[in-house]
Amino acid sequence: MTVDVLPALTATVRCAAHPRGGGCGHPDSVLAEREDGTVVRHGGTVAKAHAPGTDLGELSLRLGAAADLPEVFLAPLRPTPADLHGRLVSFWPYGTPVDPDIPDAAPWEAAATLLAQLHRVPAPTGLPAMRGPAKAARAVQRLRAAGPHPAAASVLRAWAGLPAWARAEAPMPSARFLCHGDLHLGQLVRHPGGTGPWLLIDVDDLGLGEPAWDLARPAAWYACGLLPPDEWGRFLDAYRRAGGPAVPSTGEPWPALDVPARALTVQTAARAVAKSAAADRALDEVEQAVVDACARIASIPPKLGQ
Template sequence: MVKDNLLRLAKREGWQGEVRTLSCRSERVLIGAGDVVMKAHAPLTNSQDLKARLNIVSMEPWNQVFLKPLRQDVFDLGDDRVATAWPLARVLDENQSKIPWEHAAWVLAKLHSIPIDRKAFAFEAPKSRAVTRVKLALAQLYDVSENERDAVWQAIDASGKTLDLSDEADQPTHWVHGDWHLGQIVDISFGSQPNLRLIDMEDMGIGNAAWDLARPAAFFAAGLLSAEDWQLFLETYQNEGGRALPRGEDPWLTLDNPARSLVVQCAANAWIKAREENRSYRDDEQLLINACERICVTPISI
């Protein structure tokens, strides 16, 4: 149904070319039509909030950091679904032999360096949804019956209780992507020299930039990211003027709570997905669960 509605949208707007499914998940669907990518957002997405974010990432200097939308329109697909339209770009390959962590750090540092000017918009600047995403993952975890709550569930639950997810943990001091990982980066150069942009701006807004560094920090702490890659990412981010981490200070003073939060979020999502698919945990998921078990023992640090 969603795919059909996107195809009708393409026909109505005159977007022609080869039609292909780029991604199809329960919460989002991406359909390509030539050089246009149509994205159906998650059910019940707030269209006004989405429109505000579209307007922001279309403006200078945000459009030098985010992929600029093809149109600033939010298209109603019916059935509580809305869509947006984007130019085609090359998604960063997370499986390539040499992941450009320095380029990833550069684009994040650039985003975090954009000054906050609330007078720049005719609407209220949106708040980052980074902390909200952690809360939603925990809410899904708790939405199961008592007899389903196994030892892994107990470990994730216990580690979740160590987190600070209050408003004070996400003070509005920077522009934040809100759900940053390598899959949120595209290259618009299609050449040898990368020209990177961020995508998926549904969670972007004003918040604490440390939450954008939380996933690589969490993956390093869980053993999913090598010390070499983590150090390269961290040093490049600071050298490029990234404002989340004060120079000369232990970065974990800033990153500990956000990193633990992302460990818990990712582990909760892994637990839910493994149950839904009736399978055992993958190696990367098991490492996140192991990290949750360590958090339970030593909650002040991972």
């Protein structure tokens, strides 16, 4: 993010929180600051500066889709983004996020139910493609740009073994479902804060695509040994109870989940290795686990039909 945008974004969220002027005693807080977006809160209002180069028309469609699904998505405060020094900015009410320090309270059932509801919505006309595979491809590009690393080879071998659609090199086999595109527990908030229902946030990757992609990150964590079997079971069972179409209602889910879970494992490993190389440090235990999973993935062909 350029030096002058963060102060400007902070001023912008204050104005959005106090449209009639004046002020309050609430401090400003930076909730996220990454290359793909920066998020600032003031009181009950949140402003997000989206990634440079974000398409105005596509973001507007995604904001509209979220606004039309208030029981699934946190609704934006404004229907269209604003321009701030060449960056598109959207405005949101503040919701209470998942507490990472209380893993036993992780809302896996709520996340699965929201996904099932989202996947069952009739696809809006004109919505762009879900960007999950494109995000995975960008992670691999960053890995290649990071320079030599002893773990890179196994990650790239696993990537090369994926079908073209999972590498964003061909259309997805199913593009008729509305998908979140980047589901993890950080994408859920309670609104009203602390007491309201869980809702999805982050529309940047929202679009039409393969619904199994939205189940892929928890599936990948489970396959890597990072998500306990009971938590994975709670998530999968809740999705099935809610009528989610990504996997069969009974029986083996992995033929549908195999390729997306492999792709999310590679994406996670690629990011980890790139960060490790940039910081000139060794991989930590979790990072090593996903890299080891890539080595296993590279040795086993994907499920047929995927």
